[in-house]
Amino acid sequence: MSNSAASELIARSNRLGADPKNTNYxxxxxxxxxTATDPVTGEPVELLWVKGSGGDLGTLTESGLAVLRLDRMRALTEVYPGIDREDEMVAAFDYCLHGKGGAAPSIDTAMHGLVDAPHVDHLHPDSGIAIATSADGPALTEKIFGDKVVWVPWRRPGFQLGLDIAAIKAENPQAIGTILGGHGITAWGETSDEAERNSLWIIDTAAAYIAEHGAAEPFGAVVPGYEPLPETERRARAAALAPTIRGLASTDRVVVGHFTDSEPVLDFLSREKLLPLAGLGTSCPDHFLRTKVKPLVLDLPATATLEEQLARLAELHVDYRADYQAYYDAHATSESPAIRGADPLIVLVPGVGMFSYGANKQTARVAGEFYVNAIGVMRGAEALSTYTPISDAEKFRIEYWALEEAKLQRLPKPKTHQGRIAFVTGAASGIGKAIATRLAAEGACVVVADLDLEKAQAAAAELGGSDVAIGVAANVADGAAVQDAIDAAVLAFGGIDLIVNNAGLSLSKPLLETTEKDWDLQHDVMAKGSFLVSKAAAKALIDQKLGGDIIYISSKNSVFAGPNNIAYSATKADQAHQVRLLAVELGEHGVRVNGINPDGVVRGSGIFASGWGANRAATYGVKEEDLGQFYANRTILKREVVPENVADAVYVLTGPELSRTTGLHIPVDSGVAAAFLR
Structure with a gap:
């Protein structure tokens, strides 16, 4: 990086953003x-480097900074048309940019440019927001910080807030920062280190004061029956609830989920102030833009039955949607964007935990993290005073802000499988791994299920972090193991949409050499295994009421009588007929069931590598290394089938183009006439 001030800024930002006590994601x-040299005039020019719109402090790099000419940015005060038109100033920031590239300036740019200090931090620490949302926040600010920190009444972020803070800095030379009512903190310094020290001093001083002077039980007493369930029971109940809750939360648009049962969440859910505090909603704009203004709270004890909880959640969801519609109607004007959906993004279940939702896994996870932040804020505010968030009218002004709408409109078009949760068996290698890779590339969240947990986790890691894929152990021949794997999927991503029955093995033997053990092994893994996976997944699919897809990776051998593989071909025929049977049975629930019949897939195949390839090569009288080409030569197209070809077929069958197709088998065999479907 060419400038030391900017380099120090990156380092400071990364340090501050790495610790969640300082600010949220x-x-x-x-x-x-x-100062830098203007490449046109060769003269020095004063610049402002500021984190751009949408970036994260903990991972900030040079490309995430907006760079503006300070003289031009400050000259905007001369043309500022007033608070009623302050949104126009965001577009004006573009005319102050210096150089090429960089991030788009955020709404908070004025705060940084107008405050007369070389280094400025604006952060959202729980301890600071706790003071900012206290009923007597101004008095607490003075009591805790003296004249070193100044209270700023709530104002929506923008140019006017920048002017306000600049005036406070000028009028209070002893001050090192401010508490922004309802929002967060701002601090400054002559050096980068001083600004960081001042930010941390405000955060730590607020936290220490709350710890020393706050009430011991700010959320009230524990309510009998609302205590956390034991962990095993709690996780099982969460897995049973998750598909239904996701279905409710996806009424307007399909969402991905995240589950949290951390101690702060479970404690909050057990307390007598749960309902009144949750009903007040969050306050910091960063919080409620991701959590909605308030959560849906199940008002039943943890001791309620699953059936009672499910029935009550359905009733509360109807009420929540009506309440959100009323909130929108009460504050919307003719210029407001259309309502963006009335479903909750946070669902709280006492004794069990929190379900959070978003367009993708990262968004869902971050929404949950933000609500944990909000719990911390409420705890601190109630410990010292009374939690008093900004009004619903002010929340609406931000949630349906024209600038926020413009930001949403700039988001890239979602990929075909975004929001879909895929469960692929035998996905640590070969065809399964290729399918998992293709679905993840198309936006799906993927559960890599395999007999070998270590290989499953390694394959999932190749697809990205846990926001993209997870690996789980799955012995598909064991019903309990299958249910555990499905439960892990719904807890990781909120539900399940797309199941690929791919796990398999093969023993190439003629009839007289095929043992009863060989027969049972083949049928346990593929016929029985597919049945167990489909059954467990179908329960979740039906509970979600979102439809879904089940795909069977069968084989051309399900219809073609190849030599010396009686057990393998018979179980593949069993799988093929499961497709037809389940397509008929599950169609009323919007679940489509289809199959794919590949020819021998040699390259990258775990089955072929484990001895099947050598046996088939011997059967056909060719070298094992020539087996792929042998298969290709006997087809109409004379082309070898590879795992990616099967993955392509899964993508097409589960994408939007074949939404009216079920009960179909697609050959992916380069054309084997003897295996033509009739």
Whole structure:
């Protein structure tokens, strides 16, 4: 990086953003002012480097900074048309940019440019927001910080807030920062280190004061029956609830889920103030933009039956949607964007935990993290005072802000499988791994299920972090193991949409050499295994009421009588007929069931590598290394079938183009006439 001020800013931002006590993910912004040489005039020019829109402090790099000419940015005060038109200033920031590239300036750019300090931090720490949302926040600010920190009444982020803070800095030379009512903190310094020290001093001083002077039980007493269930029972109940809750939360648009049963969440859910505090909603804009203004709270004890909880959740969901519609109707104007959906993004179940939702796994996970932040804020505010978030009218002004709508409109078009949760068996290698890879590339969340947990986790890691894929152990011949794997999937991503029965093995033997053990092994893994996976997954699919897909990776051998593989071909025929049977049975639930019949897939295949390839090569009288080409030569197209070809077929069958297709088998065999479907 060419400028030391900017380099120090990156380092400071990463340190601050790495610790969740300082700010939430993608929350807050930092800046530095310095001098660089204008490449056109060769003269020095004062610049402002500031974290751009949408970035995260903990992972900030140079490309995430907006760089503006400070003289031009500050000159905007001369043309500022007033608070009623302050949104126009965001577009004006573009005319202040210096150089090429960089991030788009955020709404908080004015705060950083107008405050007369070389380094400025704006952060969202729980301890600071606790003071900012206290009923007597101004008095607490003075009591805790003296004249070093100044209270700023709530104002929506923008140019006017920047002017306000700049004036406070000028009028209070002894001050090192501010508490922004309902929102967060801002601090500054002459050096980068000083700004960081000042930010941390405010955060730590607030936290220490709350710890020393706050009430011992700010959320009230534990309510009998609302205590956390034992962990095993709690996780089982969460897995049983998750598909139904996701279905409710997906009424307007399909969402992905995340589950949290951390101690702060379970404690909050057990307390007598749960309902009144949750009903007040969150306050910091970063929080409620991702959590909605308030959560849906199940008002039943943890001791209620699953059936009672499910029935009550359905009733509360109807009420929640009506309440959100009323909130929208009460505050919307003719210029407001259309309502974006009335479903909850946070669902709280006492004794069990929190379900959070978003367009993808990262968004769902971050929404949950933000609500944990909100719990921390409420705890601190109630410990010292009374939690008093900004009004619903102010929340609406931000949630349906034209600038926020413009940001949403700039989001890239979702991929075909975004929001879908795929469960692929035998996915640590070969065809299964290729399918998992293709579905993840198309936006799906993927559960890599395999007999070998270590290989499953390694394959999932290749697809990205846990926001993209997870690996689980799955012995498909064991019903309990299958249910555990499905439960892991719904807890990881909220539910399940797309199942691929791919796990398999093969023993190439003629009839007289095929043992009863060989027969049972083949049928346990593929016929019985597919049945067990489909049964466990179908329960979740039906509970979700979102439809779904079940795909069977069968084989051309399900219809073609190849030599010396009686057990393998018979179980593949069993799988093929399961497709037809389940397509008929599950169609009323919107679940489509289809199959794929590949020819011998040699390259990358775990089955072929484990001895099947050598046996088939011997059967056909060719070298094992020539087996793929042998298969290709006997087809109409004379082309070898590879795992990616099967993955392509799964993508097409589960994509939007074949939404009216069920009970179909697609050959992926380069054309084997003897295996033509009739």
């Amino acid at each position: 993608a929350g807050g912004n930092t800046s530095a002012k310095g």
